[in-house]
Amino acid sequence: RRMSRLIDDLLSLSRIELNAHLRPEAEIDLVSVISHVRDALGPLGRERGVEIAFDHPQPPVNVRGDRDELIRVFENLVENALKYGGAGGRVEIAIAREGGDAVVSVRDYGPGIAPEHVPRLTERFYRVDTAHSREQGGTGLGLAIVKHIVARHRGKLGIESVPGEGSTFSVRLSASSPAAQKDK
Secondary structure (H helix, E strand, O other), rough: OOOHHHEEEEEHHHHHHOOOOOOOOOOOEEHHHHHHHHHHHHHHHHHHHOOOEEEEOOOOOOOOHHHHEEEEEHHHHHHHHHHHHHOOOOEEEEEEEOOEEEEEEEEEEEOOOOOOOOOOOOOOOOOOHHHHHHHHHOOOOOHHHHHHHHHOOOOOEEEEEOOOOOEEEEEEEEEHHHHHHOOO
16 A cells, blocks of 8 residues: 555656646636645544644635645645644644735644754655654655645745644745636
8 A cells, every 4th residue: 555655646746747847727716625625634633633724715715726736735734734743633724815825824733843854844755753654654755746736836835843833834826816816
């Protein structure tokens, strides 16, 4: 099973890199994407005793993107928060509009990540705690996939963590104009 996940992740990363120069153009509602991810990962949250909270402005919050790839980004981030930061009993997902951008943040209240590890988290196969990551079923490619998808969408990935207080992963994407969103 682990080998199958590893192969799937490697193939996925390869496909994303092949299309890195092509920015997706479909109009995607982030509220719908995050709602889907929250519903899909709800059972894992309940199994681990972690509440998944979701705060967002009035829908829609549209961006240009590939729905399946954006689902993959937020599934990876929320699943990581549940697996590695879920000890705090709560994971918070929020969408905010900041200027012309939509910012999605995923915050956990777990043990946090030491500062020396943060710059390397998106490297392929990099793990803060190899044994724990393997135990959780990780391949070491999830955040590398996230980084490449966000780059394909011409967005920015942010990582903030304070040991003992948790971590926040944020994805900043250009939002469609509010006028264009009302016309949809």
